[in-house]
Amino acid sequence: MATNTLPDQTDETATRGSDSGETNFNETFLRVLSPLSSLRLTVVLFAMAIFIILAGTLAQVNKDIWVVIDEYFRTGIAKIEFKIFFPPSFFPNLDQQNIPGFIYFPGGWLIGFLMGLNLFAAHLIRFKVQAKGKQRTIGWTIIAAGSLVTWLVIISGANKDGFQGYSLLSWQALWWLLEAGVGVATVAGCVLFFYIDKHRRAERGLILGITILLGCLLAWFISQGQAARFSDASMRI
Known part of the structure; x- marks a missing residue:
């Protein structure tokens, strides 16, 4: 039986129709979500x-x-x-x-x-992931670390009934962790300051200021010893 339509043309037409249908579905889906993202x-x-x-x-x-x-x-x-x-x-x-x-x-x-x-x-709709490769890996690592720390804080606090109980870590241990966290943040700020391109002066200035403040806070913690330690009630909060 004779036909004027070539097989390749038929396949191409079907592919275009499929792509067009998928595009229309995506546009409709985004149009529905658009008011919800306002x-x-x-x-x-x-x-x-x-x-x-x-x-x-x-x-x-x-x-x-x-x-x-x-x-x-x-x-x-x-x-x-x-x-x-x-x-x-x-x-x-x-x-x-x-x-x-x-x-x-x-x-x-x-x-x-x-x-x-x-x-x-x-x-x-509005937020697009721009990080790729190493930056994305670092970002997911930080998110995972933050989730882990949040979970540790929850399980180490008072029980679910709201009564103050004994935490997994003592208040002194939490204080040491706080000092260690400030120290790590200070070192990370120094590394980040030298890692960022010198032409990005605003970012370098902001990081330098924060790092100096953290360094001063850490120095005050160390110099004051137990006198700088928060009370148990403050540590609980």
Whole structure:
């Protein structure tokens, strides 16, 4: 059977159609995510988070902290009564219990979910990974080290019930680690100062200033000895 279409042309047409369909899908996906990556949405969510934290703090005047956590933060929608904004300490002559009205407001779970979605969309659309090779490896290494340190801080602190317990490291050991961290940061600053190109004066000046401050802090720690050591309560924080 005769045909005017060559096999190569048919394959090329199919490939173009496939690429066009994939491109249209990507454009549609990015168009849907674009409003979610908005900086205005970020600002609004931060404002909502600040408000729900304020409301939860004021609500603790009349309610136990764990009740407030469940009603304001571990929920999708929180019921906020107007009377919590008139605490007796600020309005001693006002009968707080007779103030009517309430509003429903996004709770901690909903705000947190939207914040995560906003951050995810922003990373997909607005933020582009520019580091390559060695720089990217160093970046991932620093992130992994930071995650490890965060995990160590969590497991070495008080237990999950909120009662102060014995940590895996003593306060003196934590103080030594703090001094060691300042020392390592000082040395790293010196190395980075000489590693950066001399024409990048702003970066070199900033690093030099920070390194000098860290060096002075380390020298003060060493010269003062135990007198410079933070109290146990400060170390816990």
